[in-house]
Every structure is written in C-alpha cells, then in structure tokens.
Amino acid sequence: MSKTNRIHDMLYYLKDKKHFQLNDLMVTFNISKSTALRDITKLEELGAALVSHPGKHGGYTVVNSNITPPVYFSSSEIIAIFFAIQSLKGFKPLPFNTEYQSITNKYRQRLSASELHTISKLEARFSFSMDTMQADTPHLDFLINHILHNSNCSFTYKDSLRNVHPLTMSSTKGFWYLQAFDIDMNYIKTFRVDKIINPVEFAHDFTYDFASNSIPLHQQFQRTIPFSVSIKSDAIDRYKRDAFPNMTLTECGNTAHINGYYHPDELEFMSEYFLKFHTSIIAIQPDDLLNTMIALVQQQSNHLQGLTSSSLT
Structure with a gap:
C-alpha cells in the first residue's frame, strides 16, 4: 500500500476514535514503529489534532473526534458518479431544498482538467431519459x-x-x-x-x-393479498419499465410470472396496472383481481360505445 493510501486509510481508522496507541497503527497497517511515528506527524499536518501521552500505557488522544477525511475517487468511480448524478435530474426539487444544479456544480469543481474533459465528452455523447417529478411535494x-x-x-x-x-x-x-x-x-x-x-x-x-x-x-402485518399474474415473454420489458416495489418477476421459458401483494383498497389500482399488458396476460390470480379487470374493461367499452353512438346521431 502506498503512503498516500495508508494515510488516507488512517484518517478513516481514527475518525471515530478518542484514544489509540502506537501499536494499534503498527498492527492494523503492518508498519514499523518508525513508520508509524512518521505517519502520525503527517496526520497532524493534515489537521488531525492528536495529544501524545508518554509512558508505556500512554498513547494518543484524538482531540477532534469525528474527523472527516478527504475522499478520493478513481477515474472509473468518477465516471460512475457522473451517471449516478444524472439520475437526479428528474427530482425537482431534491429533498431538503437541495438542487440538482448545485450538486453538479460542486462535483465539477472538484475534478481535474483531464477528468472534466472526460465528463464533458460523456455529456455530449450520452442522453438520459428520466421520470420527472409530476407534482409538488412540500412535505x-x-x-x-x-x-x-x-x-x-x-x-x-x-x-x-x-x-x-x-x-x-x-x-x-x-x-x-x-x-x-x-x-x-x-x-x-x-x-x-x-x-x-x-x-x-x-x-x-x-x-x-x-x-x-x-x-x-x-x-x-395482515390484510395484504398475494397475487400472481403470468405474462408472455414479449411483455417482460414492459414490466421492467413499470414495476413497483411490491412485485417480483420470475422468468420461465416463453413466459414469466409476476408475484406480489396489495392491500384491499389498492385493488382497482392494481387492476388498472395489469390492464396495460393487454393480450400478453396468460393467467391471473386471485379471482377478485381478474373480475375487477373485467369490470373496468366493460366500463371502458360502454363508455367508448356511448361516444360512437352520440357521434352518429
């Protein structure tokens, strides 16, 4: 391990400690006594406030406990963070009055010239389609x-x-x-x-x-109703675009099974959701879910027929 990486890891090692001995660093980082002493000097130069206590059982006291060490990222991690930040675009505003642009600016300010050039190329060549928040959420x-x-x-x-x-x-x-x-x-x-x-x-x-x-x-907790809906394989992509956290997908050859649960007052919502799969549905359980879907289709059919009849008169 290089000295730079070791010092960085030491900052993390000490960030929640109130007291440590020289031997703790020697054992944890597999270094000699002289190297540990030099590293402690470097830690103090970086801002770690350490008080030395002489004697066999002395050691060091960390005055400013909860040290926040600097964070370093590899070039691959910097690119990964760029893609992660793009996913925040649709959240306007972010929780706690944080804005996407503010986060982006701080991120870019900490990049080197070469890293910034790489990110600029990614921005020019990649586009991101995200779900934009559709309503204000003041609470x-x-x-x-x-x-x-x-x-x-x-x-x-x-x-x-x-x-x-x-x-x-x-x-x-x-x-x-x-x-x-x-x-x-x-x-x-x-x-x-x-x-x-x-x-x-x-x-x-x-x-x-x-x-x-x-x-x-x-x-x-009780009062959740399990469901299972089998679909054709051509509808798997549709499921993956619109899946909810209460659902799981199991693929089996040319079919797939969507399993999950819902609450009684969410029955109509779930019925409307599965109607999006149209003729790709193979089987539906429970019967209440199937019957509600049938009723919704009949209501829609009656409504559309009414529109047709009124337009002809």
Whole structure:
C-alpha cells in the first residue's frame, strides 16, 4: 500500500476514535514503529489534532473526534458518479431544498482538467431519459425526517385523518410514495406524498425496529393479498419499465410470472396496472383481481360505445 493510501486509510481508522496507541497503527497497517511515528506527524499536518501521552500505557488522544477525511475517487468511480448524478435530474426539487444544479456544480469543481474533459465528452455523447417529478411535494422533508427518527405523525389524506408510522419511501413513475403503518386501521398502507395534507407530530408508542427485524413488511402485518399474474415473454420489458416495489418477476421459458401483494383498497389500482399488458396476460390470480379487470374493461367499452353512438346521431 502506498503512503498516500495508508494515510488516507488512517484518517478513516481514527475518525471515530478518542484514544489509540502506537501499536494499534503498527498492527492494523503492518508498519514499523518508525513508520508509524512518521505517519502520525503527517496526520497532524493534515489537521488531525492528536495529544501524545508518554509512558508505556500512554498513547494518543484524538482531540477532534469525528474527523472527516478527504475522499478520493478513481477515474472509473468518477465516471460512475457522473451517471449516478444524472439520475437526479428528474427530482425537482431534491429533498431538503437541495438542487440538482448545485450538486453538479460542486462535483465539477472538484475534478481535474483531464477528468472534466472526460465528463464533458460523456455529456455530449450520452442522453438520459428520466421520470420527472409530476407534482409538488412540500412535505417530503417532514416525512423523511420521521422515517429517519422512527417517529409517528398524522395527516389528512383523501378527506380523512390518518395516524401513521412512516416506514419507507420510494419514487416511481414521477411520484413519491410513502409506505406507512396505519395505526388506527392496523395495517400497512401506501400513500402518494403529493396528496398528503397538513402533516403534524402524533404522540403514540408504536415503533418499528428495522435493525432487528429482517422479515419483509408485508409478511408482518395482515390484510395484504398475494397475487400472481403470468405474462408472455414479449411483455417482460414492459414490466421492467413499470414495476413497483411490491412485485417480483420470475422468468420461465416463453413466459414469466409476476408475484406480489396489495392491500384491499389498492385493488382497482392494481387492476388498472395489469390492464396495460393487454393480450400478453396468460393467467391471473386471485379471482377478485381478474373480475375487477373485467369490470373496468366493460366500463371502458360502454363508455367508448356511448361516444360512437352520440357521434352518429
């Protein structure tokens, strides 16, 4: 390992430590005592505030604990970050009032001339099509903070008051979706974030510990309905473009199986989703999902026939 990389790794090694001994560096980085002493001098030059304590059990105290070392990226990582940043274009604004252009400017300012030239070539030769956010989400920061702090909140949604424990959030087809446990209804519900009104704090003892619970959310709470829809292989690309987090795809020869779950009040939404597959559908379970799809098709057919009849009279 080069000295530069070793010093960089030492900064990370010390960033959360309050005390260490010289032998800790010697063992961790497989270096001699003299090299460790020289490295400590270099660390201090880079801003690490270290206080030496003489004696057999002395060692060093890190005065400014939580050191934030500089981050270095390889040329391949710089290109990968460029592609990752492009995916942020559709998020306007980003959470916590962060703007895409601000992130891009800071990224470019830290590139060397040759790296900047490479990125400029990529920008000229690659185009990116992203789902643009379709609605304002003024309460996005509020909800994210409640997810991070594992706390409860209340808000109005479709003219009803909901007391919930926010769990996860996702972005699909230009909209933000919140998955939360409805404390009063006792099941998990998905809410479109731009439809949430007047969120406020809600004092309740319900909690969910992600760190100690590896069971998928929908398996822990009741009232979710499993579904299975088989499609022809020519519809796999369509699925991959429009899949939701509650779905998985299993390919099997010339067919594929979409499996997942939904809540009872999402039945019509799921029916409308699967109607997009048209004649590529081979089988549908459960029957409620199939029957709702049939009813929706009949409603649409009646509506279109009415338009035709009225245009002829």
